[in-house]
Amino acid sequence: MSINKTPANRVYTYIAQRGIVSRAELMKEFAMTSSSMTRLLEEMIADNRLQERGFGSSTGGRRPILYETNPTYGYLFGLEISRIYSSMGLYDMHMNRLSAIRWTMDETMSPDVFMNRVHDAVRQFAEEHGLEQANIIGMGVGAVGPLDRERGLILDPVYFPAQGWHNLPICELLEDRLGFPVLLDNGANTALVGEHWALRSESYQHMLYVHVGAGLRSAVMSNGQLVYGATDMEGAIGRMIIQAGNPLQPGSSMDGALESIVSVHSIENGARSFDQLLQALAAGDTVVREKFRQAAAYLGIGLANLINVLHPEQVILGGALINAHDSVFETAVEVATSHTYYYPQYKPLFSKGLLKEDAVAAGAAVMVLKQLPQKNLT
Template sequence: MNKPGIAVFTTKKAIYERVARQSGSISKAKLMEEFMLTSSSLTRLLEELTNEGWIREAGLGPSTGGRKPYLYQVNPLHRVIFGLEISRLYSALGLYDMELNPLAFCRWSMDEGMTPRRLVQYVSGKISSMLEEHGLDREKVAGIGVGAVGPLDRGKGLILNPLYFSAEGWLNIPICEWLEQETGIVATLENGANTALMGEHWALRDDSIQHMLYVHAGTGLRSAMMSNGQLVHGAVDMEGSIGQMIIQTDGPRLHDAGNYGALEAFASVQALEKQVRAQRKMGRRPWPDAEVQHPEAIHFDMMVEALNRGEPFIREIFDQSAAYMGIGLANLINILHPEAVILGGALMNAHPSYYETAISVAQKNIYYFPEYQPVFSKGLLQENAVATGAAVLVFKSLSL
């Protein structure tokens, strides 16, 4: 088996992926329609996949006038895959079967004690307990996919110098090497925004969407794009570059870094915390009991609670942030022209009004609207998208 991340495309693999994409089972006749193969060649490949355990026969389908067609489906436990999310606020690990259904899932906070080494040890322990719980041998694991905040060196499996982790030590981390040493399982690395998009695309596979945009608005801003069903990679992995989109030339910048008037200075968790803390330092009470709070003790979760209580000042700054986010979304959409836009992250989930305002402003600034209308959603997987997409990454890299 090849290392995940090094995809080897063969007709056999393409047939397997097509069977896996089908909800339920698929007939040999349907496969004949989609692949330019003779009946004998397709039969041989299906027999190989069946004998090797990747797929299994699922009985006979209904007749359309002749013989009843043979049906095939994926053998879900022929292998299993782990998907790992590494983010600033929390991380998550999922165990998936070959239909990408979750068998087990856990999530934990990324506090001051969650150093890189501690995370790898924690993940290793969770992998062992999940496999034991489901009675699975480690040899059945096809790989560990990792969706992480960047910037990254994907080829070398390195997390380079991400910002805003609570724990120390997150600098030039050979995360794949460490995971492989600790678990004995091959690991592959991808940007978390990309794996989130891969996960949502898989979840929506029945819709045959080819052009998708994913935007995550949380501690930082992240985005990913898919064109013709394939991820779009740039020359380098630049984490948070969407946050440097200039939307107000004479505007502020976040923490005295980055571009002036950049989107991250208006539409990120840190930007909102900075605004409320500044108001508190000037003596303003952003909500009634905030008087007892030291400015630096005010955090986003408190602000979300105040927002959901309907505090006017907090509602105002969230609405302003959502409007700026809408402008940023419109800029991306006018360049990339996606069919679907998936919006995730703490800001989008803080309150329905944030999500709705961002979409409304974006639509008003989309060129050719309403003739051209991308479909907006929070996705089907939402907070589980990164880990699921990391598992999809391994699945698509299998060599059969």
């Protein structure tokens, strides 16, 4: 999909990210003449893209007019496609969530069934909020990788309970069904985009996100931008070698890679389901507690390796294993911190994020907000 790089798009995105800005701030940020900036702001107000938000403090002259984006200028959908569950949210242009829905990804959730669920939910949300097709800017999708983002394909995901998800042209299928633009990225990236947006007042530039669920997924942000490799690297953290001496055999339960020790599937290991293990953990089963503690400790080692290379300011952990028990997060952080180079002079902040389980879908919607399609901002 063609992405607009006009001054209007850049100014709009800048205001959207910062919330409320003055004309003077915009003049410092963009190489435009005073008359050009004034004309652009007037045009964007006339088109309902922007609205005035009162006056700022005076520095000796007239109080400056403040501007913000119009929350009802358009609406965004954010869709998460994951192995255990998927979810979708409807957001306005201020990223206020208006409606949401979640589906369990069981063996019946084929792509066709899933498309029908998404289509029905989009239609339901539009009817509930009185939206026309022209009101919808687009949909962002955060999906389990590996992906081909440019071609909008879900390539070869593992652990999906239903068939048919391989080499799936998800963007094309959704656009045909829904009639508006769709953007794709892996779920770890969109989760990090969502959390970065939620924390934008803190101005973090270097962040690490790690999701520990059926597998391990991670995303990295440097200088406020996502870091991409030559191929989709969402699951690369799972291939980090923690135990040397074992042959690298993806899918093996004992190949020395982090994912073979730290993931929902490694915890289950054919003995009991994850839900059963959670019940035993809550009941104080000492054997199960040790199983989770060991997984958390190895996760801490993996985090330390990443931290010592990437040096993030903020480390956000999410996923079913992290949320299984407070001790998992605490142990992982303790081990990671104890192995962090140059600690305590360098001390990254650890958290479970602000958006938590909503991060993937919300971040997917933010992705659309930051890459508005050309037909909407010309």
